[in-house]
Amino acid sequence: xxxxxxxxxxxxxxxxxxxxxxxxxxxxxxxxxxxxxxxxxxxxxxxxxxxxxxxxxxxxxxxxxxxxxxxxxxxxxxxxxxxxxxxxxxxxxxxxxxxxxxxxxxxxxxxxxxxxxxxxx
Numbered sequence: 606x607x608x609x610x611x612x613x614x615x616x617x618x619x620x621x622x623x624x625x626x627x628x629x630x631x632x633x634x635x636x637x638x639x640x641x642x643x644x645x646x647x648x649x650x651x652x653x654x655x656x657x658x659x660x661x662x663x664x665x666x667x668x669x670x671x672x673x674x675x676x677x678x679x680x681x682x683x684x685x686x687x688x689x690x691x692x693x694x695x696x697x698x699x700x701x702x703x704x705x706x707x708x709x710x711x712x713x714x715x716x717x718x719x720x721x722x723x724x725x726x
């Protein structure tokens with residue numbers, strides 16, 4: 606089985622290639638039940654290492670940079686012709702509360718909603 610990460614957002618996302626990590630953020634038009642926004646990006650072979658999640662978190666920060674508020678949803682799902690996509694559990698975190706990129710290493714079937722909101726200090 607092959608695991609893919611799928612990324613949805615309320616802002617427009619663009620495909621990116623990180624050749625040094627062999628990560629390819631490709632455009633996707635999948636309709637996956639459980640997401641609140643249209644899926645825009647898929648990452649073939651998923652996210653498996655600390656370096657991979659560092660790249661994913663950097664991507665999210667870069668895309669959120671020009672927005673006061675935005676929301677991302679990421680999920681790790683098995684991509685198989687025999688098994689339909691299924692979100693088993695949902696969690697939520699604020700972008701500024703993420704302490705480690707490893708928080709983005711998800712178990713199969715988990716969907717994480719990441720919200721960027723204005724931070725008042």
